[in-house]
Amino acid sequence: MVYVKLFLAFLKIGAFSFGGGYAMLPLIEQEIVYINNWLSAYEFVDIIAISQMSPGPIAINAATFVGFKHLDVLGAVVATIGVVLVSFLLVTSLAQILLKYYKSPVVNGVFTGLRPAVIGLMAAACVSLFRTSVEDFKSLIICIAVLVIIHKTRTHPILIILLSGIMGIVVYTI
Template sequence: MKTFIDLFISFFKIGVFGYGGGYAMLPLIEREVVINNPWLTSSQFLDIIGISQMTPGPISINTATFVGYQIGGFFGSVAATVGVVSFSFMLVSIATHYILKFKNSKVLKNALMGMRPALIGLIISAFISLAGKSYLDFKSIIIGVIILGVSLKSKLHPILVIVLSGVLGTVFYGIL
């Protein structure tokens, strides 16, 4: 029971402080589940992020669900998922009224404009944190560069890009 409460509290904190969406939450999730509560290794965390990107839904919710399942099975996944969405649900329920009321406010518009670059900074921070653990050799760097090029030059669906990266990994690292 304590594990489920710990999962809920950890992911509730992530939900509270994870402004900016799933990718911006990744450094918080990593700190919480790899460092503060060594529930997962860095390698396991990266695997869960990969799975979370391939499954439908927001990455933060998928990551919470998969981490929770890894730690506490079905009930662990429920605890972590409910934890990560609880604060957002409460905040959105309250904020919707005020955002609609002040939607033409110059102060609100300026505040939102100021938050945009911060979000990009958080996403870049998540990239840097994960890149050091993902680009382990020259082959992985080549795969990353190819996928970056494909992503920037085409409108391929993200699932197809992930499948392509899996094919490249199989080719570069050999089949089995």
């Protein structure tokens, strides 16, 4: 059943993504773009852009968007429940214990491995999105221009997005 499939995909995303934010992207991308074909690679990048400009964590936004696109409001709700369920269960059952033992060698060991992995995951997301997004000389120019702007001015991401969108309109119409 489609709802079950949607639910399970987002349950997986909620259960196995560590590090939050951009580090979740490879798993979300794998599940919704490559395995289930719920979004195109372009739509996936657009969702990240929309998430930057709208309230809420990206995992929730992706779940809602994908669920709604394919199965309307009920789909959005089902996917969102899927992505938060494991968090909810873990927090209400395990968190108090973890609060006491998070300095234990086992937890410490696992996170010694996960911390650098998170950077690798984000770098992988970056390369994958680069392949989708930078397809001609003009988009490469925008990519580099934005890098320079962020590096020099620390402009807020929302402004960066608006600015790059305007660059897109200008660069592709002239």
